[in-house]
Amino acid sequence: xxxxxxxxxxxxxxxxxxxxxxxxxxxxxxxxxxxxxxxxxxxxxxxxxxxxxxxxxxxxxxxxxxxxxxxxxxxxxxxxxxxxxxxxxxxxxxxxxxxxxxxxxxxxxxxx
Amino acid sequence: xxxxxxxxxxxxxxxxxxxxxxxxxxxxxxxxxxxxxxxxxxxxxxxxxxxxxxxxxxxxxxxxxxxxxxxxxxxxxxxxxxxxxxxxxxxxxxxxxxxxxxxxxxxxxxxxxx
Numbered sequence: 001x002x003x004x005x006x007x008x009x010x011x012x013x014x015x016x017x018x019x020x021x022x023x024x025x026x027x028x029x030x031x032x033x034x035x036x037x038x039x040x041x042x043x044x045x046x047x048x049x050x051x052x053x054x055x056x057x058x059x060x061x062x063x064x065x066x067x068x069x070x071x072x073x074x075x076x077x078x079x080x081x082x083x084x085x086x087x088x089x090x091x092x093x094x095x096x097x098x099x100x101x102x103x104x105x106x107x108x109x110x111x112x
Numbered sequence: 113x114x115x116x117x118x119x120x121x122x123x124x125x126x127x128x129x130x131x132x133x134x135x136x137x138x139x140x141x142x143x144x145x146x147x148x149x150x151x152x153x154x155x156x157x158x159x160x161x162x163x164x165x166x167x168x169x170x171x172x173x174x175x176x177x178x179x180x181x182x183x184x185x186x187x188x189x190x191x192x193x194x195x196x197x198x199x200x201x202x203x204x205x206x207x208x209x210x211x212x213x214x215x216x217x218x219x220x221x222x223x224x225x226x
Contacts, residue, residue, distance in 0.1 A: 016218060034214075042140060043202055043217040044155065086155055100204075100215060101178075104155035 004090050006103035014111050017078050021106045024070045033064055033071050037084045038105065044074050044087055047073075049063040053067030078110045115139060116205050118218035125193050128225050133188045133221045135203035144186045145215065146178060146202075147202040155202055161186055199226045 006023045013019045026046040033050035048055065050071050058062075061074040071090075075082055083107040092099060115138035119162040125131050130147035139146050157170035161180035181200045182204070190197060204215040210220050 004154075006154075041200075041222075043219045045217070046214060049214075053222075099170070100157055102147075104152075104154045 002050075003027060003101045006088055006101040006106045008104055008106060010107040010109050012078055012109045012111055013078055015053075015078055015080060017110075018076045019078055019108065020074045020075065021086055021108075022065075022070050022072050023081075023090075023103050023106075024068075025090045025101075027090065027092060027101075028069065028089045029092045030069075033062075033072075034089040035060075035073050035101075036087040036089055038087055039084050044093055044102075046100070047086070054064060075108075077110075080110050080112060083108055083110045115217050115223075116141075116203060116218035118201075118203055118221050120221060121219065121220045122142045122224075124226065127193055127195060129193050129225075130189065130191045131193060131223065133190075133201050133203075133223070134170070134195075135188070135205075135218055136185045137184045137203075137205035138216055141205035141207045141216075142184055143206045144184065144210075145204050145206075146188045147204065148172070148197075149200040149202060151199075158188065170205060185225075191192045195225050198223060 035047040036044040037047045038044045053061040059076045063072045085107045087105045088103040090101045116140045117136045145160040146158040149155040149211050161166040164180045179187045179188040200220045202220045204217045
């Protein structure tokens with residue numbers, strides 16, 4: 001089983017739609033969670049952290065379910081500019097070395 | 113931008129050659145990690161350096177090696193290149209990953225091995 005799993009998609013959604021992605025992780029010791037966005041042939045960029053109580057940033061909502069070991073990202077009112085690959089990142093909390101583990105990414109295509 | 117710069121942006125090598133990729137971390141960031149991202153895959157962790165010492169390594173063979181310098185810039189060296197080494201190589205820096213594990217990525221070096 002992969003340490004971090006995502007549905008690669010693509011998810012093709014019309015503008016204005018709401019779309020959600022899930023990401024499952026296998027290491028129960030994982031403590032820090034993030035969503036990164038990666039545009040085609042560009043570097044990953046931090047989109048948002050994921051907190052235990054869930055958090056929102058504008059149209060984006062991230063949630064964590066520790067019991068089922070998954071995180072989710074919800075995008076409301078999708079824009080064309082949201083088209084990208086969304087990578088989930090899982091990090092075990094430690095004082096030093098961190099094995100940052102990425103999922104394979106979920107590709108989103110927002111259609112006019 | 114993230115303040116993390118990588119050079120060169122593109123590189124073409126042949127099988128068996130050696131390559132050195134460079135990364136300049138964001139100011140004040142003492143930790144750097146390197147990743148390999150093959151087409152259609154997520155970045156795979158190669159290794160991490162903290163204050164010039166390697167303190168973590170992923171599942172990559174010894175021909176992948178690195179250095180971090182006193183100014184926290186770093187290098188990734190790959191010996192005896194293989195075709196499967198063709199990928200985007202990313203470096204990421206962090207100020208204090210133990211307490212604020214946020215990583216900022218450079219734009220990457222795209223390596224093609226022919």
